[in-house]
Amino acid sequence: MTMFDSLRRQYVNLAQPRLGAEVVYATDDFFADKARLIDPAEPVFIPGRYDENGKWMDGWESRRKRIPGHDWCVVRFGVPGLVAGFEIDTRHFTGNYPPGAEIEVCRSNAFVPDDEACWTKVTPRLSVNGNDRIYVPVDHADPVTHVRLHIFPDGGVARLRVWGRVAKDWSMVDAGTSIDLLAMENGGRGIIANDEHFGVVENLTALGRGVDMGDGWETRRRREPGHDWAVLELGAPGRIEEVVVDTAHFKGNYPDRCFIQAAAEAAGSPDEIAARSEGWPVLLPEVKLQADHVHVFRDGLADLGPIRFVRLNIIPDGGVSRLRLIGKAA
Structure with missing residues (x-):
């Protein structure tokens, strides 16, 4: 497991479009549109692809600066968040990356906060390399709504x-x-799954219905005994009144059945939580599933009191687009 896989088990990427995040300002994005800076897909390089301004690059890239100063951009979150750290990815930018970067954050109701906003610098001036990927942890206790990425003096970030x-x-x-x-x-999040071969567990918590099979949690075809599972954390403890299991777009690869376990508390590493989750009490007993269908379950849910963690078990394998746990926060 890479460090970046580990981060995904602990946190949510707050700067993702499906959470409502967008790049709302850039001093310059002549070579590559600022919006691509937060594209959820992995950056790619396409040899021979050019547009009217030059080589097409998958990220944000400013022109070569011929005046004093440096370039910067502002990312606005869709929801306020507590920031733990930043991943700066310059993959495929080799002779055109910025050698330095710095990051500020603020909380503001403005669409694009100006210099009068309470911007707080949360990183020192960072050294940046080309075709690289770094993680910078930060210590900032207050929720923020905006991030300002400074690059020195110009260049591209994937x-x-x-x-x-x-x-x-x-x-x-x-x-x-x-x-x-x-x-x-x-505030809900995926913690860990035994298999994420075709789709990550985080997708189960995303807004709306899945756009395609890739926008869900899907495991490989199981060729051994047992079944697949995923463990997730609710945004707040609550009593569950309704469970929705959506298999949108999963037709020849939906799970045959599922059941859900739950617990009020869980501590330790993702692997430790997963091990303990095998013994959690059952919230939703085993039920039959259908292809490409929204399953709503209200009757038969166990009264476990307020819960905070769930384990979705799918039998034997397959894909689920979304999991909804409707209830009242305790």
Whole structure:
């Protein structure tokens, strides 16, 4: 497992478009559109591909600066978040990467906060290499809404990922309101799955219905005894009233059955949590699933009190697009 795989087990990328994040400003993006800086796909290099401004690059790239100063851009989150660290990825940028970078954060209601906003520098001036990928942990306790990436003096960055946790303000949610406690925008996250060959567990918590089979959690074809599973954490403890298992787009590869276990507390590493989850009590007993279908379960759910963690077991393997756990925060 790489360090970046480990980060995905601990945090959510707050700078992802499906959470509502967007690059709202750049001093210059002549060679490569600023929006590509937060594209969820891995950066690619396409030999021989050019556009009207020059070589097409998969990331954000400014022109060669011929005046004093440096370039920078602003990323606005879709939801406030607690930032744990930044991933700066310069893959495929070799003779055109910036040798230095620096990052600031702020919390603001403005679409593009100006210099009067309370920007806080959370990294020193960083040395950046070409065709590289680094992680920079930070210590910042307050929720933020914007990130400002400075590059010195110019050049290209393939991807910026902002790892952290969604900072849901639960005081703004009426105590009697039922809500999807597992939704990414409400702080839910995937922790670990035994197999993510075709699709990652985080996709189960994403907004809306999956756009295709790649936008879900899918395991390889199981050729040995047993079944596949995934462990996830709710954004807040709550009593579950309704479970939704959506197999959108999974037709010849949906699980035959599933059941869900749950617990109020879990501690330790993702592997340790996974090991303990085998003994958690059952929230939803084993049920039959269908292809490309929204399954809604209300009857038969066990009253386990407020829960915070769930284990989705699929029998024997396959793909699930979304998992919704509707209930009231405790």
